[in-house]
Amino acid sequence: MKAKFLIPLLLFIVLVVFLAIGLNRDPHEVPSPLIDKPAPAFEIAQLSEAHQSFSPASMKGQVWILNVWASWCVACREEHPVLVDLAKSKMAPIIGLDYKDQREDALAMLAKQGNPYVLSAFDANGRVGIDYGVYGVPETYVIDKAGVIRFKHIGPLTMELLNKKIYPLISDLQKP
Amino acid sequence: MIPEFGHYALILALCVSLIQGVLPLVGAHQGRREWLMLARPAAQTVFLLLGIAFAILAWSFYVNDFSVLYVAEHSNSQLPVVYRLGAVWGGHEGSLLLWVFLLSTWTIMVAQLSKALDEFMVARVIGVLGLVISGLLLFVLTTSNPFMRLFPAAQDGRSLNPLLQDPGLVFHPPMLYMGYVGFSVAFAFAIASLLSGRLDAAWARWSRPWTTAAWIFLTLGIALGSWWAYYELGWGGWWFWDPVENASFIPWLVGTALLHSLAVTEKRGGFKSWTVLLAITAFSLSLLGTFLVRSGVLTSVHAFATDPRRGIFILIFLTLVVGSSLGLYAWRAPKSSLGGKFSLSSRETFILLGNVFLVVSAGSVLLGTLYPLLIDALHLGKISVGPPYFNSVFVPIMIPLLVLMGIGPWTSWKNSDLLVVIKRLWLAGLAAVLAGISIPLMMGEFTWLAGLGFLLAFWVIASGCLQIIRQAKAGKPTRSFIGMQVAHLGIAVFVIGVTMVGAYQEEKDVRMSAGETVSVGGYQIRLQDVNLVPGPNYQAMRGTFLLTKNGITQATLYPEKRNYFSSTMPMTEAAIDTGLTRDIYVSLGEELPDKSWAVRVYYKPFVDWIWGGCLLMALGGILAISDKRYRIQLKKQAS
Numbered sequence: 001m002k003a004k005f006l007i008p009l010l011l012f013i014v015l016v017v018f019l020a021i022g023l024n025r026d027p028h029e030v031p032s033p034l035i036d037k038p039a040p041a042f043e044i045a046q047l048s049e050a051h052q053s054f055s056p057a058s059m060k061g062q063v064w065i066l067n068v069w070a071s072w073c074v075a076c077r078e079e080h081p082v083l084v085d086l087a088k089s090k091m092a093p094i095i096g097l098d099y100k101d102q103r104e105d106a107l108a109m110l111a112k113q114g115n116p117y118v119l120s121a122f123d124a125n126g127r128v129g130i131d132y133g134v135y136g137v138p139e140t141y142v143i144d145k146a147g148v149i150r151f152k153h154i155g156p157l158t159m160e161l162l163n164k165k166i167y168p169l170i171s172d173l174q175k176p
Numbered sequence: 177m178i179p180e181f182g183h184y185a186l187i188l189a190l191c192v193s194l195i196q197g198v199l200p201l202v203g204a205h206q207g208r209r210e211w212l213m214l215a216r217p218a219a220q221t222v223f224l225l226l227g228i229a230f231a232i233l234a235w236s237f238y239v240n241d242f243s244v245l246y247v248a249e250h251s252n253s254q255l256p257v258v259y260r261l262g263a264v265w266g267g268h269e270g271s272l273l274l275w276v277f278l279l280s281t282w283t284i285m286v287a288q289l290s291k292a293l294d295e296f297m298v299a300r301v302i303g304v305l306g307l308v309i310s311g312l313l314l315f316v317l318t319t320s321n322p323f324m325r326l327f328p329a330a331q332d333g334r335s336l337n338p339l340l341q342d343p344g345l346v347f348h349p350p351m352l353y354m355g356y357v358g359f360s361v362a363f364a365f366a367i368a369s370l371l372s373g374r375l376d377a378a379w380a381r382w383s384r385p386w387t388t389a390a391w392i393f394l395t396l397g398i399a400l401g402s403w404w405a406y407y408e409l410g411w412g413g414w415w416f417w418d419p420v421e422n423a424s425f426i427p428w429l430v431g432t433a434l435l436h437s438l439a440v441t442e443k444r445g446g447f448k449s450w451t452v453l454l455a456i457t458a459f460s461l462s463l464l465g466t467f468l469v470r471s472g473v474l475t476s477v478h479a480f481a482t483d484p485r486r487g488i489f490i491l492i493f494l495t496l497v498v499g500s501s502l503g504l505y506a507w508r509a510p511k512s513s514l515g516g517k518f519s520l521s522s523r524e525t526f527i528l529l530g531n532v533f534l535v536v537s538a539g540s541v542l543l544g545t546l547y548p549l550l551i552d553a554l555h556l557g558k559i560s561v562g563p564p565y566f567n568s569v570f571v572p573i574m575i576p577l578l579v580l581m582g583i584g585p586w587t588s589w590k591n592s593d594l595l596v597v598i599k600r601l602w603l604a605g606l607a608a609v610l611a612g613i614s615i616p617l618m619m620g621e622f623t624w625l626a627g628l629g630f631l632l633a634f635w636v637i638a639s640g641c642l643q644i645i646r647q648a649k650a651g652k653p654t655r656s657f658i659g660m661q662v663a664h665l666g667i668a669v670f671v672i673g674v675t676m677v678g679a680y681q682e683e684k685d686v687r688m689s690a691g692e693t694v695s696v697g698g699y700q701i702r703l704q705d706v707n708l709v710p711g712p713n714y715q716a717m718r719g720t721f722l723l724t725k726n727g728i729t730q731a732t733l734y735p736e737k738r739n740y741f742s743s744t745m746p747m748t749e750a751a752i753d754t755g756l757t758r759d760i761y762v763s764l765g766e767e768l769p770d771k772s773w774a775v776r777v778y779y780k781p782f783v784d785w786i787w788g789g790c791l792l793m794a795l796g797g798i799l800a801i802s803d804k805r806y807r808i809q810l811k812k813q814a815s
Contacts, residue, residue, distance in 0.1 A: 002510045009506050018546070018553050022549040025552050
């Protein structure tokens with residue numbers, strides 16, 4: 001067997017290795033340019049207390065989670081039990097960002113499914129969403145004590161993700 | 177009950193295809209004639225069973241059986257019957273079934289048309305195809321069963337993506353798949369000859385018409401897809417270097433190289449191991465294309481549902497098929513004899529050079545397509561590779577290829593006096609230079625790129641015309657000679673279209689209200705009005721545009737913006753006035769607050785030459801297949 005006739009096979013094996021690795025990666029997962037940048041500031045009305053407002057500045061000094069959701073979003077309903085679990089763990093407060101929604105629908109959904117949020121900010125026209133680069137609901141951000149975004153996840157949270165990434169990250173960030 | 181029969185037919189087809197794949201191959205190896213004889217009946221049975229399965233799926237669409245999950249996901253009761261049938265291959269499961277069915281169709285054609293061939297060879301070819309069929313059927317049955325039921329049945333289906341509700345879709349995938357899958361025949365012949373150790377001219381002669389046939393289908397399929405994208409997507413482009421497009425284009429490039437290399441193997445007995453490698457590569461790339469499209473490892477506008485199990489299955493299948501073939505190649509190819517010697521200036525050299533350029537261009541397109549995946553796998557970040565890469569890498573490789581195309585056909589096998597060739601070609605060179613200078617000036621603006629495009633296109637045309645005249649004087653040229661010239665002419669026509677559109681198209685995005693006029697490329701386009709028009713399963717806003725030139729009415733154009741009931745995404749239906757020398761393309765955008773409309777207007781000179789060129793290439797292929805020497809073979813078979 002002459003070596004040069006093996007070249008195509010070797011090239012192919014290299015290709016297969018890459019394809020196999022590629023299968024386990026998600027091409028849609030684009031890193032957010034906001035990672036390690038300060039969370040964009042905003043001040044908008046809260047969902048349940050329309051006369052009160054919420055601003056990320058008020059969360060300074062603690063690690064918190066921003067979860068973008070909406071009552072019209074099917075994947076959010078799927079994510080909901082995971083969020084409830086996260087809230088029960090009391091690792092970090094979850095702030096909701098109700099994105100492009102109707103107030104009544106959103107409140108009805110929380111009443112029916114349980115409310116994992118400390119409070120929700122009501123982003124009716126999606127302005128805050130633009131600043132945060134939201135391009136699909138749900139999305140989740142972990143923000144540290146200094147108000148810097150440390151982690152972003154697009155799509156519903158899963159228990160696996162909580163255990164593998166988010167819990168370790170939060171306890172890491174909470175160390176003084 | 178009926179869909180269960182379809183499912184059952186698929187399972188039976190898998191069992192029989194295993195017989196088709198295993199027994200003839202073992203029989204050929206051990207010399208057991210009775211096992212060899214199983215190849216044809218087994219292939220016929222598989223074909224019949226897959227035909228039944230396919231017909232049942234089509235029937236389920238026809239009668240709106242929404243208890244079948246696949247039907248519920250891709251059709252609905254308002255969908256016109258034609259598109260309901262087109263929807264059979266509008267999704268993953270159905271298109272895979274089509275893939276396998278077409279593969280089995282090729283097999284049956286090989287089985288029927290190869291009676292003159294040595295029976296060991298036929299048995300091996302059918303066996304190899306049987307193995308491929310069984311692998312794919314296993315894939316269909318385990319991960320992509322189109323007959324999966326939905327309980328309780330859906331009230332109505334989700335409908336076919338409106339983008340796909342178009343006559344183009346009804347024909348594009350079957351054509352493309354016929355081409356894709358057709359390379360399996362050349363592949364099977366290559367494997368069979370490696371197995372038997374008989375890599376000879378006879379093998380090349382047998383593979384050639386099959387390869388050409390597959391290549392014709394692939395050419396037409398790609399052209400149809402490009403044409404569909406042009407008029408349906410509303411962007412006015414004809415090629416986007418999208419991963420899925422590339423997945424069909426890479427096998428085409430390698431298939432083109434294979435066609436030419438087979439000619440050398442048939443006529444001169446040369447390039448044997450190279451030709452075998454190309455045959456294996458062409459089909460492997462078709463499989464790789466299937467993997468890329470179906471596994472979702474790359475992002476593409478052709479957003480197909482992705483399921484990791486499917487990706488893993490195809491990857492394993494790909495590894496088994498391609499890995500074992502290349503292993504066999506490494507083992508057996510070194511034993512093949514060298515062909516006749518040839519000098520540096522000979523047709524062999526020119527075909528080899530052309531082959532190198534085609535393979536390099538295929539490699540560069542493949543690299544660009546896979547690059548995001550490679551970079552991601554190496555944890556170097558996420559990137560995407562777009563048209564700038566492909567244009568700047570692909571186009572320069574095509575320049576020497578086109579130059580070679582003008583010279584190669586003039587050279588003779590074995591040894592050729594280049595001086596004589598140059599003497600005969602100086603006129604073509606002169607014509608090319610004149611065209612390269614004068615056409616851009618006639619179009620009103622000289623650019624180097626446009627000049628180069630016309631120079632190369634007319635170089636190929638003039639060289640071809642001179643040669644046809646010469647051959648006609650010398651006697652009746654053969655069909656395969658005419659076919660070759662027509663196909664090369666097609667390339668030139670294609671290049672003219674691309675050059676014209678690239679250099680001289682005009683595009684205007686304007687805001688228009690009724691009564692306003694926009695002019696583009698010497699034409700005036702006036703918006704008359706915009707009306708609400710109902711369609712069978714959508715409502716449309718239809719604009720009426722009057723196209724005039726120098727005050728004379730040329731056409732009335734009706735672009736639409738459609739809202740399909742089953743989808744929230746509005747669809748743009750462009751209106752195109754097609755002409756031999758230009759297209760006027762009008763598409764209706766958003767409605768603006770003050771009752772005016774965003775309108776996009778294109779003037780596209782010679783754009784239809786792009787697809788016309790593809791048609792000529794396919795015609796050239798058809799002429800080549802119909803050459804006398806293949807008919808003589810068929811006659812021999814019959815007697």
